[in-house]
Amino acid sequence: MKSKQIAHHVFFWLKNAGSVEDRDKLVEGVKTLSKIPLIKELQVGIVADTEKRDVVDASWAVSELMFFDTLADQANYQNHPIHQAFIKNYSGLWNKVVVYDIQEV
């Protein structure tokens, strides 16, 4: 049995909402984060073509889901140079970010 992890799930909304080009650029950017050794697993996503329901938020463009062993690893990730470079190089693409930090139980 795996130990309990910290999941860090980030959703990005594009400045140019609906731009496939900007979405793909941001996907490329998020994938650079996989080089950060503190991240145990990184999954990059776009909106899935599921049924439209009131509870489903499909207004975002790109998501990053990553897992950490500890809260300290997540905190150190924030300051990692590759993460900082990602923000510097790609933050021009988005105008809204929502983050969920999750403790597995």
Place this chain on the structure above:
Amino acid sequence: MKSKQIAHHVFFWLKNAGSVEDRDKLVEGVKTLSKIPLIKELQVGIVADTEKRDVVDASWAVSELMFFDTLADQANYQNHPIHQAFIKNYSGLWNKVVVYDIQEV
């Protein structure tokens, strides 16, 4: 290399916001979903004690993150009797749900 999956991430807000008892009941309820064979993996979570930042939404109480092989599996999950029983037995605990359906890329 794994094939690309569908992630289905649901966040629940409690009617009795801040009730640890109701949170734990809902965690127990969400865990019943793991018996649904269509779900490849289920991770149940509560709010992690990470740094408070403007972009971090820590107002929810319980999360369920599950993975499916296909969009059809996700659609069939919605109608699965164990899922329907979960809604019947536990929906009195929450007053808001937000769902993100994610296609891995």
